[in-house]
Structure formats: C-alpha cells, structure tokens
Amino acid sequence: MQDYGVVILIGVLTGFVDRWVMLRNDYRNYPTYPHGHLTHLTMGFIAAGLGAVAVPALAKPDYVAITFLALAAQHFREIRNMERESLGKLEETKIIKRGTDYIEGIAKVFEARNYLVILAALLSSGATQIWGWPYGIAVALVCILLSLKLMAGAKMGDIADFKQGKLHFSGSLLMVEDVVIMNVGLPATREKILAEGLGIIIHPHDDNARLTIDSPGQRMAMIHDVVSILGSKVDISEPELMPMARKHVDKGYLAFFIVANEPDIESVIAVIKRVPVLETSQATVLSSLAGRKAAD
Amino acid sequence: MDNNIDNDTIVAVVAMDEEKVSSGDSPVFLAKNAEEQERLCLLLSRIMGGVAHDLENGVYIIVKH
Numbered sequence: 537m538q539d540y541g542v543v544i545l546i547g548v549l550t551g552f553v554d555r556w557v558m559l560r561n562d563y564r565n566y567p568t569y570p571h572g573h574l575t576h577l578t579m580g581f582i583a584a585g586l587g588a589v590a591v592p593a594l595a596k597p598d599y600v601a602i603t604f605l606a607l608a609a610q611h612f613r614e615i616r617n618m619e620r621e622s623l624g625k626l627e628e629t630k631i632i633k634r635g636t637d638y639i640e641g642i643a644k645v646f647e648a649r650n651y652l653v654i655l656a657a658l659l660s661s662g663a664t665q666i667w668g669w670p671y672g673i674a675v676a677l678v679c680i681l682l683s684l685k686l687m688a689g690a691k692m693g694d695i696a697d698f699k700q701g702k703l704h705f706s707g708s709l710l711m712v713e714d715v716v717i718m719n720v721g722l723p724a725t726r727e728k729i730l731a732e733g734l735g736i737i738i739h740p741h742d743d744n745a746r747l748t749i750d751s752p753g754q755r756m757a758m759i760h761d762v763v764s765i766l767g768s769k770v771d772i773s774e775p776e777l778m779p780m781a782r783k784h785v786d787k788g789y790l791a792f793f794i795v796a797n798e799p800d801i802e803s804v805i806a807v808i809k810r811v812p813v814l815e816t817s818q819a820t821v822l823s824s825l826a827g828r829k830a831a832d
Numbered sequence: 833m834d835n836n837i838d839n840d841t842i843v844a845v846v847a848m849d850e851e852k853v854s855s856g857d858s859p860v861f862l863a864k865n866a867e868e869q870e871r872l873c874l875l876l877s878r879i880m881g882g883v884a885h886d887l888e889n890g891v892y893i894i895v896k897h
Contacts, residue, residue, distance in 0.1 A: 708886035721884030721892050722873055773881030775897060 540592040542669055547591065547661030550676035551584020551653040552577075554683055558649050576646070579615060583608070583650045587657025591665045605654070612650040619643040631770055632763040632779065637753025641814045645687065652683045690818070692738075692758065693809030695745035700801050701735035701791055713737055715784045715791035725776050732769070732799050736808070738781075738790040743831045746788040747819030754817035755781040758792065761811045762804055767797030843880045844894040846872045852891050 559576055586608045593601035620643040627633050656679035664672030701712040705726055710717045712735035720726050740746040748754055759779045762768075769777045779794035796804065821827030845860045846869055847853045853860050861876070863869035873884040873892045882896040 707888050719885040721886040722877070723870060724874070725884075774878065775881065776877070776883050778883075778897075 540595075543592055543661045543664045543672075544585075544588045546664045546669060546672040546676065547588025547657040548581070548584045550660040550672075550679060551587055551657030552581050553676075554656045554680045555580025555584065555649065555653045557680060558652070558683060558687055579612070579650060580653050583612065583653040584657040587654035588661045590658055591661040595665055608654065609651075612647055615650060616643045616647040619646045631772060632760055632768060633756060634760045635753050635756030637751070637814050637816045638757040638760065640816055641757075641812065644815070649683075649687065652686065656680065656683060689815075690813040691809060692749075692811040692813060695741055695748060695813060696790075697739040697741070698805045698808060699737050699739075700805075701737040703730060703733050703735040703793070705730070710793065712782075712791035712793055715782055715789075717780050717782050717791060717793045718778075720776065722776070729777070729795060733777075733793060733795045734799055734801055734804055736792040736801070736805060738792060738808070740788060740790075742822060743827065744819050744822050747821055748813060748817050749781075749790045750783060750788075751814075751817035751819075754814055755790070757814055757817075758808050758811045759794070762794060762796070762807050765807050766794075766800070766803055769795045769797065839897075841896050842893050843882050843896050844876045846876065846884075846892040846894070848890050852889060858893075 555577060559573065559580075586605060590602060590605060593599075620639055623634065623639045623642060624636075627639070656676065659679055660672050660676035663675035701715075704711055705720070706716075708719050708721060708726075710720050710726075710729060715737075720729065738749060740749055759781060763779060768779055770779070777795040779792075779796075781790050781792045783790050792804075792808070794804065822831060842858045844858055845853055846863060847860060848863050848865070848869055850862060861872050863872050869892065873894065876882070876894045877884045880894055880896060882894040885893050885895055887893060
C-alpha cells in the first residue's frame with residue numbers, strides 16, 4: 537500500500553510530461569503561439585490531475601469520486617471546440633486557407649491528447665498504487681512512448697510517391713505533365729510561372745491512397761503546409777499564382793503546382809511527404825468487399 | 833480558394849473584336865491592339881482582385897474566384 541501523495545504525484549507528473557512531449561512533437565506552424573502552449577500545458581496538467589486522483593479515490597474507497605471523470609470528458613470536448621473556433625477564425629485572414637478538414641483533424645488531435653494524458657496518469661498512478669513507485673515510473677515511461685507512437689499517424693510520404701513534373705502551357709492552359717491546372721491569361725504571368733513555378737506529380741500507392749488524395753481537404757492541407765514553410769508568391773488581390781493540386785481524372789494521380797518563395801523541389805517534396813493523412817480524408821475502400829472487388 | 837466550384841463571377845471582359853462579345857452582366861472593355869489588351873487585363877485583374885483568363889479567341893475575361 538502506497539502513500540496517496542506519491543501515487544498522485546507520479547500520476548500527475550506522468551500526465552504532464554506526456555502532454556509536454558506531445559506538444560513539442562506537434563507538427564508545423566501550430567501551436568507556435570506561446571499562449572496556446574500555456575493553455576494546452578495547463579489543460580494537460582488538469583487532465584493529469586484527474587487521471588491521477590482516480591486511483592486513490594478507488595482505493596479509499598470513494599466510488600462516487602470516479603463520476604467526475606465523466607465530467608472531465610465533457611470538459612475536454614470543449615478543447616476541440618476551442619481549437620476549431622480559433623483556427624476557424626484565423627482562416628478568415630489567411631491567403632492560403634488551411635481547410636476545414638485540417639482544422640477538424642487538429643482539433644480532434646488536441647482533444648484526444650488530453651484523453652491520452654488522463655490514461656497515462658491513470659495507469660502510472662495505478663501501477664504505483666499496486667506495485668510501488670519504481671514500477672509506476674516504468675509504466676509512465678511506457679505510456680509516454682506509446683502515446684508518442686499512437687499520435688504519430690500516417691503521413692503523405694507513406695501513401696504516395698513523388699516526382700518532379702514538367703510545367704508547360706498548352707495554349708493558355710497551364711499543365712503539369714498531362715494534367716490541366718488552370719487557365720492563365722497574361723503572358724507576363726505565364727513567363728513568371730515557367731521561370732519560377734514548380735510542378736510535382738503525386739502517385740498514390742493504392743486505391744485507398746488514390747481516394748485520400750482525391751479529397752479536397754487533403755489537398756488543401758498539403759498546399760497549406762508547403763506554403764506555410766516555403767512561402768508563396770500569392771498576394772492579396774493578386775491570386776494568379778495560387779498554388780493548386782489537380783488530379784488526372786483517369787489515371788488518379790495528382791499534379792501539384794506552386795510558385796514558392798524558395799523554389800527548391802527537394803524541400804517541397806520533403807514538406808508534402810510530412811503532411812499528415814487527415815482522418816476525415818483517409819479512405820478505406822480496400823477494407824470493404826465491394827472496394828476490393830472493384831480494385832482488381 | 834482551391835475549390836473554385838461556386839461563386840466565380842466574370843467581373844470584366846476585355847476584347848479587341850466587338851463582334852466576339854455582346855453585352856451581359858459584366859462590362860466589356862475594347863482594346864485597340866494586343867498590347868493595350870494585355871495592359872487592360874493586368875490593370876483590371878489587379879484592381880478587382882481577379883484572375884485574367886484567356887479564351888484563346890482574342891477575348892480575355894477577368895474572373896473573381
């Protein structure tokens with residue numbers, strides 16, 4: 537039997553460190569806001585506290601105290617709303633939008649991380665309660681490693697191949713290889729695109745991947761990430777150099793076009809490879825019978 | 833902006849040949865030569881925040897996406 541103080545301390549520390557590590561592990565451009573950091577660390581701390589005191593409450597025994605975990609779930613759903621709202625508001629002033637799919641994905645991830653924190657705190661404080669603090673710390677480490685692995689998720693690089701595509705014009709139509717991107721009217725703009733633009737062909741590995749990159753949300757996420765790292769030459773009321781991703785309707789691959797501030801094809805591909813596959817866009821046709829039948 | 837499915841409007845038409853265009857919702861600007869036409873397109877697209885598109889028959893349209 538352990539001192540409840542030690543049990544709670546280990547639980548809270550585990551949860552807090554877990555949240556901290558996951559926050560640092562966060563992908564690109566968010567949360568770069570220092571206040572966002574603080575908010576999420578505090579929320580993580582509260583979540584850790586909730587998870588940690590559950591075990592002593594059970595051991596006491598004070599079963600009613602467990603019901604506040606239900607309250608906690610409600611509370612952390614608010615985090616999702618908070619993220620969704622603030623990122624949604626920020627969209628209004630963005631030239632290149634993140635897209636609602638991406639925002640929803642980020643919001644869900646933030647909510648889920650708090651549940652992971654509660655679980656990590658619960659498990660480590662439980663282990664401390666039953667076996668003593670050395671085991672508690674061991675469980676804590678396993679929990680943190682597991683949650684890092686769980687939150688990693690699939691990346692674009694896992695589901696598709698990338699290669700440079702040649703930009704050219706067919707009349708006034710801008711093409712990447714054989715995919716039409718858009719109609720460009722001004723000769724000066726055409727010259728600029730040919731001189732500075734980059735084209736990339738994204739080949740999906742299978743039918744799942746093909747439908748995933750088909751989703752406009754996933755394409756917007758790719759464009760947003762590339763632009764947020766390498767910049768773009770689009771300006772307010774000068775949308776002619778808008779980066780775009782268009783698919784080849786028959787062959788299923790995607791053509792990506794951008795005029796970046798840093799026209800470095802290697803970097804663009806590296807960024808796209810690290811774009812998370814959004815769970816709202818992720819297709820799972822191959823796990824359905826009809827999908828598999830249609831695929832062969 | 834990536835999904836220009838809805839709300840695209842033609843804000844202006846720039847042509848050299850009067851016969852290629854007829855009046856509609858959007859104003860039509862006539863240019864004397866290709867140079868003036870290009871300049872008009874550039875100015876209009878910057879002023880209106882639209883994109884100049886080439887219809888490949890000597891008519892350009894400025895579209896707000």
